Amino acid sequence: MTRRPNWVAGGLSCVWLAVVLLPLWLMVSWSVQLRQDYLDQGPFDFPRAFTAKNLGDVLSSGFGDYLVNTAIVTVFSVVLTLALALPAAYAIVRSRAWLATASFRVFLLGLAIPAQATIIPVYWLITRLELYDTLTAIVLPTVAFGLPLAVLVLAGSLRDVSRDLYEAMTLDGAGPFLVFVKLVLPLCRASVTTVGIYTGLNAWNGFLFPLILTQSDELRVMTLGLWNFQSEFGVNTPALMTGVLLSALPVLVLYILARRWLVAGLAGVGGK
Amino acid sequence: MTTHFSRRHFLGLAGGTTGALMLGATGCGGSSGPGGSGSLTVWSLQDPVQNPIQKAALKRFSDKAGAQTKLETFLNTAYTQKLRVAMGSPNTPDVLFNWGGGSIRQYVDNGLLQDLTPELEKNPEFKAKFLPSVLEAGRIDGKYYGIPLRGMQPVILFYNKKLFEKHDAQPPTTWAETLKLVDTFKKAGVTPFAVAGAESWTQLMWLEYLCDRIGGPDVFGAIAEGDKSGWADPAMVRAIDAIADLAGRGGFGTNFSSVQYQTGASPLLAKGKAAMHLMGSWEYTNQLDQEPEFTKDGLGWTTFPAFEGGAGDPKAIVGNPTNYFSVSKRSENAGKALGFLKQEMGSDTYVDALIKGGDVPAVADIEARLKDSPNPEFAGFVYDMVRDAPSFQLSWDQAIENKYAQPMLTNLQKVFLGKLDGKGYAAAMKAA
Amino acid sequence: MTLTTKAPSAGPVRRGGGVRGVRPAAAPDRTPRPGSLYILPAALFFAVFAVGPVIGVGVLSFMEWNGLGDPRFAGTANWERFLGSGAIWDATGRTLLLTGACWVVQTPISLAIGVWSAGRQRNRAVLSAVYFLPLLLSSAAIALGWKAILDPNFGAAKALGPLIGYSDGDLLGDTQGALLCIVMVVTWQFVPFHALLYQAAARNIPASIYDAALIDGAGRATAFRYITLPQLRNTIITSSTLMIVGSLTYFETILLLTDGGPGGATHVLPFLMYTEGFRSYEMGFAATIATALVVLGTSLSLLIVRFSGFAKMRSTLEGI
Incomplete structure (x- = not known):
C-alpha cells in the first residue's frame, strides 16, 4: 500500500493488541496460581508462586x-x-x-x-x-x-x-x-x-x-x-x-x- | 387432560426409545433395561460421598434378598431432564432420587409414582424412624411419595466471628437488630450480608425466611398448591418490601448482583469482606474444604432472626428437608423397591455411614451418634434445629410448579435491584 | 421468502437421473453429467435433520407439550400468549438491540483490523497472528473466562469498572452493564473471524488500483473510502449476514455469563426459548418463540441481501 508509516493505524493496532491480550494474560496468570494466592493478591499481580496443581486437578477430573x-x-x-x-x-x-x-x-x-x-x-x-x-x-x-x-x-x-x-x-x-x-x-x-x-x-x-x-x-x-x-x-x-x-x-x-x-x-x- | 388412548399409545412407542437410550447412556449391555429384568434399578445423583454409601446399602439388600441391584448416577444439572425423559416411558427406574415437592408433582399428577402412605401406615415403627417435619415436607396432596435418603439441609445464617468480635457485635435475633447490624458494618466498611445476586436461588432464601417469619408457612403453602393469589398476601408483600428495604440500605453491598455463590459470596465471608451469609447447611462443608482454618476458628452460625409482630414461629426453618427416594408405579420390582427402602433407609449401618460422611440424617433419636460426625458441634446444631422446628419448608424453586420457578427468581432479582416492590412483585407473579 | 436464483447451469432442465453410462461423444453438450444420485444423500439428510425440524418448530407452536406425554393440539393459545406477553416484546426488542449493537461495534473494528493486517509488513503479520488468538477458544470457554474476569471482588472488574463508570465493578449486576458486557465479550470473540474475512478480501484488491490513485494524488483516507470500501462490498454483506444469523448463538454466552440476569436484563429470545423449553418444560411455547426466531433470522438476512442489491446477493451467497 503506502510507504509512509501509518501512525494512527499503528496506535490503534496496539490498543487492540491490549484488548486481545489482557484477558488472555489474566486467564494464564490465574491458572498457574494457587487459589489462596489468587484470592489474596490483586487480579493483575504477577503470580507469587507457580503451581501445576490446577492442571493436575483438571486432568484428573x-x-x-x-x-x-x-x-x-x-x-x-x-x-x-x-x-x-x-x-x-x-x-x-x-x-x-x-x-x-x-x-x-x-x-x-x-x-x-x-x-x-x-x-x-x-x-x-x-x-x-x-x-x-x-x-x-x-x-x-x-x-x-x-x-x-x-x-x-x-x-x-x-x-x-x-x-x-x-x-x-x-x-x-x-x-x-x-x-x-x-x-x-x-x-x-x-x-x-x-x-x-x-x-x-x-x-x-x-x-x-x-x-x-x-x-x-x-x-x-x-x-x-x-x-x-x-x-x-x-x-x-x-x-x-x-x-x-x-x-x-x-x-x-x-x-x-x-x-x-x-x-x-x-x-x-x-x-x- | 389427555385421552386414555393417546397416553397409552405414546407410552408404548416411547418405551423402546428410552430403553435403548439408557443402554446407550450407561453402557450396560445384557439386561433388558431397568424394570424388566428383575434387577432393582436405583437412580441417584452423582456424589463422591453419598454414592459409596448407597452402593453398600444396595449390596446389603441384595445379599439378604438375593435380588440383583444396580445404582445409576447422574450429575445434578442433567438429572432432572434425564429423569423426565425416562419417566415418560414404561422403562422407568424402580427407585428414583428426588427433592420432593414440585420436582415430582407432575409425575404424581400423571400417576407415575407409588403412594407410600399405606406402607408407612402399615409399619408405624418404620415411619417413626424419620423426623416428622422432614417426612411432612415430602408430602404431596396429603400423601407420602418419598422416603428420606440422606442428610438435612436447612438454611442457616453463617457469620464471621472475628468481624463480630472486632466490632463488638452479636448475631441478630430480631429484624430490628439485623438492621442495626447493617449500619454497624457499613460504617466499618464491611458488607453486612454476602449474597450471590448473580445466582438468584441464593436470594430466594431471604424471601423464604422472611415470608415464613412474617406470615407463617401457609402463605407459600397455598401458592405451592397452585393458588396464585398468594403472591398478593400481605405477608408476602411485606416480606418483599423488607428485602427491598434491606437492599436499599446497602445491606448486601453495592455490587452483589455480579457476585457468584462459590467464587464470590463464600470467599467474601471467609476473607472478612462480608460479615454474614445466609446459605444452606452445605456451606459448612464448602468452607471446611476451601478455608479449613477460617472454618475452625472464624465461622459462626445461627438461626434466622425473628420478625417483630410476625405470625411465623422463629423456630421454623426453610431449605431442603432432605432428598427422597420414590418408587415408580410402573416398576415391576415395586416389592423389592419397598423392601430395600424399609431395610436400609432407617438402618443403623446406613445412618452411621451418612453421619461419618458429614451428613445429618433425617432420622429420629440420633443425637448421641452425631459425635462421630467430622464436625459434631455443627451437626448437633443442625439436628436440634430441625428436630425443634415446627415446620421445614422445602425451597420454593423446588416446591413450585416448574413453569413458575423461573419468573419467581427473575422477579426476585428485580426486587434486589430495587426495580420492584412488594405490590409490583405480586403483580408480576400474577401475570407470570 | 422466495429467493430466486438462477439454476447453476444454463440449459434445459432434464428430469430423471442424468445420463450416467451414456457413451461419451465429442460434442460438448453431450458430456456426461452427474445425476440426482449425487445430491440425494445430502438433500435427504438436510430434509430430515434441518428442514423437518424447521417445519416441526412451526407445528409445535400450535401444540402443548410438557415433555412427558404426547404433544397435544392447543390451537393458537401459544401465539396468543406470545403476542400478549410483555416479557416477549421486551426480549424481542433486546434481541434486535443486541444484534444491532454487536453489528455496529464489530463491523468497523473488524474492517479496520482486516484491512490493516492485509498489509504485507512484517510487524503486521506478527500482530495479526496474535489478533486471531480468540478464534481458538470456544464460546463456552470465552464466557467462563470473562465471567471470572468480570467478578467485581476478585476479578478485574474492580479495576476496570471505574474506567467506564462502574465504580464498584458491578458490571454484570447492572441492567445496562450486563448488556454492555455481552457486547464486549461477543466483540472480543468474533472480531478476529470477521477481520480474517476482510483481510483475505483486502488482499485480493489489485495493487494497481491503489497505484493509479496515488498518482492522482489521493490520500490514504480517500483511497480507503473510494477504493477499499467499494471493493469489499461483497465481504461486508457476507460478514454482516454471518454476524446477524450468528447473533443467535450469543445464547451460549448469555447462558454462561449472566444466565439471563440481572432480573431478566439479558433475556433475549433464544434464552427465553431455552428456559421455557428446558427449565419450565413448556415446549409448545418454546417452539412459538423458536418460530419467531426463525422468521426473524431469515427476514433479517433477506433484508440485508435485498438492501444490498439483488444481483449482488447471488454472487455473494454463491461465493460464500
Whole structure:
C-alpha cells in the first residue's frame, strides 16, 4: 500500500493488541496460581508462586475423556459433512436434474436459519430415533446445519473449473463418477480445507446440541465439561481457568503448526 | 387432560426409545433395561460421598434378598431432564432420587409414582424412624411419595466471628437488630450480608425466611398448591418490601448482583469482606474444604432472626428437608423397591455411614451418634434445629410448579435491584 | 421468502437421473453429467435433520407439550400468549438491540483490523497472528473466562469498572452493564473471524488500483473510502449476514455469563426459548418463540441481501 508509516493505524493496532491480550494474560496468570494466592493478591499481580496443581486437578477430573469425545464428534462431523457435500456440490454445478436445482435453493435458504431455534423438534426427533444420549445425536444436527455453507463453498470453487477440463476428461471416456474422483476432488482441495476447518471448529465448539441431546458423564464433550467444572471447581477460579485454557490447547497446537492453512481455510468462508 | 388412548399409545412407542437410550447412556449391555429384568434399578445423583454409601446399602439388600441391584448416577444439572425423559416411558427406574415437592408433582399428577402412605401406615415403627417435619415436607396432596435418603439441609445464617468480635457485635435475633447490624458494618466498611445476586436461588432464601417469619408457612403453602393469589398476601408483600428495604440500605453491598455463590459470596465471608451469609447447611462443608482454618476458628452460625409482630414461629426453618427416594408405579420390582427402602433407609449401618460422611440424617433419636460426625458441634446444631422446628419448608424453586420457578427468581432479582416492590412483585407473579 | 436464483447451469432442465453410462461423444453438450444420485444423500439428510425440524418448530407452536406425554393440539393459545406477553416484546426488542449493537461495534473494528493486517509488513503479520488468538477458544470457554474476569471482588472488574463508570465493578449486576458486557465479550470473540474475512478480501484488491490513485494524488483516507470500501462490498454483506444469523448463538454466552440476569436484563429470545423449553418444560411455547426466531433470522438476512442489491446477493451467497 503506502510507504509512509501509518501512525494512527499503528496506535490503534496496539490498543487492540491490549484488548486481545489482557484477558488472555489474566486467564494464564490465574491458572498457574494457587487459589489462596489468587484470592489474596490483586487480579493483575504477577503470580507469587507457580503451581501445576490446577492442571493436575483438571486432568484428573476426566477432562481428557471430554476432549476425546469432542474429537470423535469433530472427526465424524467433518467426514460426514464432506461425504455429503462434495457430491452434492458437484451435482449442483454439473447436474441438470431438477433435484439439484431445487436443493440448491433450499440450501441457500438454509444459510439464514438459526440452528438453535430448531432444538425442540431436534430433541423430539432424536429421542424418537432412539439416539438420545449418544454422540451420534450431536453429529447429526451439527452436520445438517453445517451443510448449506459447506455445499455453497464447494460449489463456489467448482464453478471456477473450466468447462474444457470436464470435456477433456470426457474425451478420455470418463463417466461422472470418474470425473468426480479424478477431477472434482483434487480441484476442490482448497475449499475442502475451508469446509473441514469451519465444520470442525463448529463441532469442536458446539454447546447447545450436546447440552440438550446428551446427558451421561461418559459422553460429555469438552464444552459441557467446562460448564460442569463451573459447579465442580466453582470455588476454584484458577482451576476453572486452567480448564478453559486446556480446552483450547489442541486448536492452539494446530494454529502454531499450521497457521497459514488454518487462517486460509477460515478466510475461505468469505469467498473470493 | 389427555385421552386414555393417546397416553397409552405414546407410552408404548416411547418405551423402546428410552430403553435403548439408557443402554446407550450407561453402557450396560445384557439386561433388558431397568424394570424388566428383575434387577432393582436405583437412580441417584452423582456424589463422591453419598454414592459409596448407597452402593453398600444396595449390596446389603441384595445379599439378604438375593435380588440383583444396580445404582445409576447422574450429575445434578442433567438429572432432572434425564429423569423426565425416562419417566415418560414404561422403562422407568424402580427407585428414583428426588427433592420432593414440585420436582415430582407432575409425575404424581400423571400417576407415575407409588403412594407410600399405606406402607408407612402399615409399619408405624418404620415411619417413626424419620423426623416428622422432614417426612411432612415430602408430602404431596396429603400423601407420602418419598422416603428420606440422606442428610438435612436447612438454611442457616453463617457469620464471621472475628468481624463480630472486632466490632463488638452479636448475631441478630430480631429484624430490628439485623438492621442495626447493617449500619454497624457499613460504617466499618464491611458488607453486612454476602449474597450471590448473580445466582438468584441464593436470594430466594431471604424471601423464604422472611415470608415464613412474617406470615407463617401457609402463605407459600397455598401458592405451592397452585393458588396464585398468594403472591398478593400481605405477608408476602411485606416480606418483599423488607428485602427491598434491606437492599436499599446497602445491606448486601453495592455490587452483589455480579457476585457468584462459590467464587464470590463464600470467599467474601471467609476473607472478612462480608460479615454474614445466609446459605444452606452445605456451606459448612464448602468452607471446611476451601478455608479449613477460617472454618475452625472464624465461622459462626445461627438461626434466622425473628420478625417483630410476625405470625411465623422463629423456630421454623426453610431449605431442603432432605432428598427422597420414590418408587415408580410402573416398576415391576415395586416389592423389592419397598423392601430395600424399609431395610436400609432407617438402618443403623446406613445412618452411621451418612453421619461419618458429614451428613445429618433425617432420622429420629440420633443425637448421641452425631459425635462421630467430622464436625459434631455443627451437626448437633443442625439436628436440634430441625428436630425443634415446627415446620421445614422445602425451597420454593423446588416446591413450585416448574413453569413458575423461573419468573419467581427473575422477579426476585428485580426486587434486589430495587426495580420492584412488594405490590409490583405480586403483580408480576400474577401475570407470570 | 422466495429467493430466486438462477439454476447453476444454463440449459434445459432434464428430469430423471442424468445420463450416467451414456457413451461419451465429442460434442460438448453431450458430456456426461452427474445425476440426482449425487445430491440425494445430502438433500435427504438436510430434509430430515434441518428442514423437518424447521417445519416441526412451526407445528409445535400450535401444540402443548410438557415433555412427558404426547404433544397435544392447543390451537393458537401459544401465539396468543406470545403476542400478549410483555416479557416477549421486551426480549424481542433486546434481541434486535443486541444484534444491532454487536453489528455496529464489530463491523468497523473488524474492517479496520482486516484491512490493516492485509498489509504485507512484517510487524503486521506478527500482530495479526496474535489478533486471531480468540478464534481458538470456544464460546463456552470465552464466557467462563470473562465471567471470572468480570467478578467485581476478585476479578478485574474492580479495576476496570471505574474506567467506564462502574465504580464498584458491578458490571454484570447492572441492567445496562450486563448488556454492555455481552457486547464486549461477543466483540472480543468474533472480531478476529470477521477481520480474517476482510483481510483475505483486502488482499485480493489489485495493487494497481491503489497505484493509479496515488498518482492522482489521493490520500490514504480517500483511497480507503473510494477504493477499499467499494471493493469489499461483497465481504461486508457476507460478514454482516454471518454476524446477524450468528447473533443467535450469543445464547451460549448469555447462558454462561449472566444466565439471563440481572432480573431478566439479558433475556433475549433464544434464552427465553431455552428456559421455557428446558427449565419450565413448556415446549409448545418454546417452539412459538423458536418460530419467531426463525422468521426473524431469515427476514433479517433477506433484508440485508435485498438492501444490498439483488444481483449482488447471488454472487455473494454463491461465493460464500
